[in-house]
Amino acid sequence: MKKKKKISFAILAAAVTIVHFIPFYILITTALKAKGDYSSKWLLPDYFSFSNFLEAWEKAGLGQSFVNTIIITAAAALLLVFAGSLAAYPLARRSTKLNKMVYALFISIMIIPPLTSMVPLYRMVVDAGLMNTHLIAVLVNAASFLPLTIFLYAGFIRSSVPKELEEAARMDGASMIGIFFRVVFPLLKPITATVCIISSVFIWNDYQFAIFFLQSKEVQTLTVAIAGFFGQNANNLHLVAAASLMAMLPMTLLFLFLQKYFIAGLSSGAVKG
Incomplete structure (x- = not known):
């Protein structure tokens, strides 16, 4: 059987x-x-x-789009790892009423569709003069994935990081910040890889925010560049396929490189709240 x-x-x-x-x-x-x-x-x-790849690279302007997408994805992922892990640590270790309320708030934010905040967010971005800048793309994408990042980090810390190590460091006189960076954070490699893969894939493929806030060709990302390229070459799918294949390659390599950490992060309690 x-x-x-x-x-x-x-x-x-x-x-x-x-x-x-x-x-x-x-x-x-x-x-x-x-x-x-x-x-x-x-x-x-x-x-x-292989001529399709060279022609698509030149005609679609993928060089600048690749640079823009790499900058936005890398910066947003680093911000998520830094802010998400720091925020999740006290939420996972201190079960106060305030912490429980904050954690519940982050979890509830996860069910809100991002597009529902697009109108007021667009108004704020215009008033702040941040249209067509890498900064706004980094901040918006990081803010969108921060609740999920905190959820994953908090679950992993609760289930996979022994409190005894922190207590030993505290007896040696280490501060809470010192304990986090010297003891806890080095143990978060599996879930950090999970966060990097999940957030990077979605940010790399983001279209809904990029089409609103990155309208200039100098700052447009791969998704916007390929969407425009598809509209201009709807009758030449060979070029569009080549451009799409080049755009997906970096995230495929990232997953292959970090997949063992990704699986370890999920299997070690990353999705346990």
């Missing part, structure tokens, strides 16, 4: 993997075909044309 369950689970996992891989496979086959080649999208061509 156990063997049959394992086989059934393996078949189901393989089927789900294949279904998710199909769009990626079609993207690759389309990107590697030369212009005018609209043969079956299910078959790899008997040749590989």
Whole structure:
């Protein structure tokens, strides 16, 4: 019976993997075909044309868009790790009424759709003169993912960081900030990797905030650049596929590099409140 369950689970996992891989496979086959080649999208061509990647890079202006997206994603992820871990530590360790209320507030914010605050947020950004700046993109994206970051860090600290280590450091005269940075934070590598992957993927692929606040070509991100490029090249899907493939590559490599920490973060109580 156990063997049959394992086989059934393996078949189901393989089927789900294949279904998710199909769009990626079609993207690759389309990107590697030369212009005018609209043969079956299910078959790899008997040749590989890389000219689509060079042409898409130049025509879509992906160079500047890559730089902008990297700056925004990296800065927002670093801000999330720093602010989220610092905020989660006292919330996880001190069970006061105030802390419980603050933690509940952060959790409740997670269920509010971000677009509901777009109108007042847009008005504030315009009044502050922050339109078309990297700073506003960093702040907005970091604020959007801060509740989830605190939720993940707090759950991990409660379930996976021994209090005995902190008590020993406190007996040696270390302050709460010193205990956090010297004792606690080094133990948060798994959940930090989880936070970095989740936040980076969503910020890298963000379109809803970028289209409102980053309208200038000098600061536009990859999603906005590719959306405009698709509108101009709707009849040339080879270029669009090449541009999309290049845009997704960095986050794919990031996940492959940090996947063991990502899995460890989730399996060690990262999603336990």
